[in-house]
Amino acid sequence: MxxxxxxxxxxxxxxxxxxxxxxxxxxxxxxxxxxxxxxxxxxxxxxxxxxxxxxxxxxxxxxxxxxxxxxxxxxxxxxxxxxxxxxxRDTQIRGSLRVTTVDILTLYILPRHIAAFRRIHPDLRVDLMAAEASLSLTRREADVAIRATNRPPENLVGRAVSGLAFAVYGAACLLGQGPEAEDFDRHPWVGLDESFDHTNLARWMKRTVPASAIGYRVNSVAGLVEAVRAGVGLGLLPCGVVDRDPAFRRIGAPVPEADAKLWLLTHEDLRHMGRVRAFLDFMADALSRERDLLEGRCRTAA
Missing domain, CATH: 1.10.10.10 (Winged helix-like DNA-binding domain superfamily/Winged helix DNA-binding domain)
Structure with missing residues (x-):
């Protein structure tokens, strides 16, 4: 023993x-x-x-x-x-709430919504953990997961609140003006490394972009966004992150093969916890109101 x-x-x-x-x-x-x-x-x-x-x-x-x-x-x-x-059984909206999500949501989408949520619930601390691999809600490594996926884990409950569209972008300073700017073959590309091989983004890149055209690879979508911003090359980026940023120029329409759904997830046993319910309801409303942006319908004029 x-x-x-x-x-x-x-x-x-x-x-x-x-x-x-x-x-x-x-x-x-x-x-x-x-x-x-x-x-x-x-x-x-x-x-x-x-x-x-x-x-x-x-x-x-x-x-x-x-x-x-x-x-x-x-x-x-x-x-x-x-x-x-x-x-x-805890219905009080106080203490702490552990939320896991991916880097692009951590950096570019969620901060403004969490700021608004905290103004309503100042006694609840939100611990946000960025991780490409999902933390375990079953082992209580997190209470809520916000994921961009078309296949949410079967052991979790939740809902899809929006689509997440991706399109090809380049830095405005790189592309310049004129129709030749939208010619894929005229520019280098930024890609994701092999840790993303299972994703729709990587599969589209392999079908569409010659390996010889990729001059730089990163291991995060946030890194991809910043590399494209700096003018390293073209990249397949989330519309909801960059469409309102004048530093980027979109080339063409969103790529349907790269679409994902934005899911709010928790464990069955936690769905009625006061702070979990409050956070999920708030984020569902906030992100649903941004569907036009997240799904690529708020394109900035070129």
């Missing part, structure tokens, strides 16, 4: 198993490297078995570690389910 601090001990095992190293686990847990090593060692001594093999590529669970890992995961699931159920 694990000692008196059962769950606290097992948290360290889960973190190392998930992230593959002591240092990565330490960052996630907010402790130092030596604390993780000490707690894992203490757990191994308490269990009388080695739980991890230290390999050149990191830490790997042993057979005994796999057994303990299954126990730890079950405990985590039970605790988080209980926490969600209890939290879901």
């Amino acid at each position: 694990v000692g008196g601090n059962n769950w606290d001990d097992l948290r360290y095992l889960l973190a190392v198993a998930r992230h593959g190293s002591l240092s990565a686990a330490a960052r996630v847990l907010g402790v130092n490297h030596s604390t993780v090593l000490r707690r894992v060692t203490a757990l191994e001594q308490a269990m009388g078995a080695q739980l991890f093999d230290k390999l050149p590529g990191g830490y790997a669970l042993t057979a005994a570690g796999e057994e303990m890992h299954r126990v730890a995961q079950k405990m985590e699931e039970d605790l988080t389910a209980a926490n969600r159920l209890l939290s879901g």
Whole structure:
């Protein structure tokens, strides 16, 4: 049996198993490297078995570690389910709310709406976390997710509040005037790296733009926006971010193959929590009112 601090001990095992190293686990847990090593060692001594093999590529669970890992995961699931159920009864709009979304929404779309939301609910702190990979709402890493996707996770509930259109843009200073400015072949391109290969944006680029034309690649859509702004090349950008910015010039209509939906999502057990409900309702209204912009119908005159 694990000692008196059962769950606290097992948290360290889960973190190392998930992230593959002591240092990565330490960052996630907010402790130092030596604390993780000490707690894992203490757990191994308490269990009388080695739980991890230290390999050149990191830490790997042993057979005994796999057994303990299954126990730890079950405990985590039970605790988080209980926490969600209890939290879901909370109707007060105060405390903190954890929201995960992508970088373009964090930088260009959500700040003005969160400012308006906070004026109505000043006792609620919003913790906004930008991450291309979704944080887990099941494990309460976040309470709400705002995602641009056509396939929201099946284990979450929510609604699509708008489309999110993409079109080809260049910097106004790069394109100049005249019909030749809209010739794709006359300009270099900015692309996304291989971490986006699963997206509609990357698939359209591969079908449309020769690899030899791409002179610069980035690993975020926000980085893509700023590279195009600087005149590095053309790029496929979200209309809702750049259509009202005179630094950009759109070439043609939105690209249907790159369209996504903007989803507001939460976990079933949290949907009736006061602060979650208040935030979702406010953002649904705010983003719905911006549909013309987000869906590419507010084009700035060239």
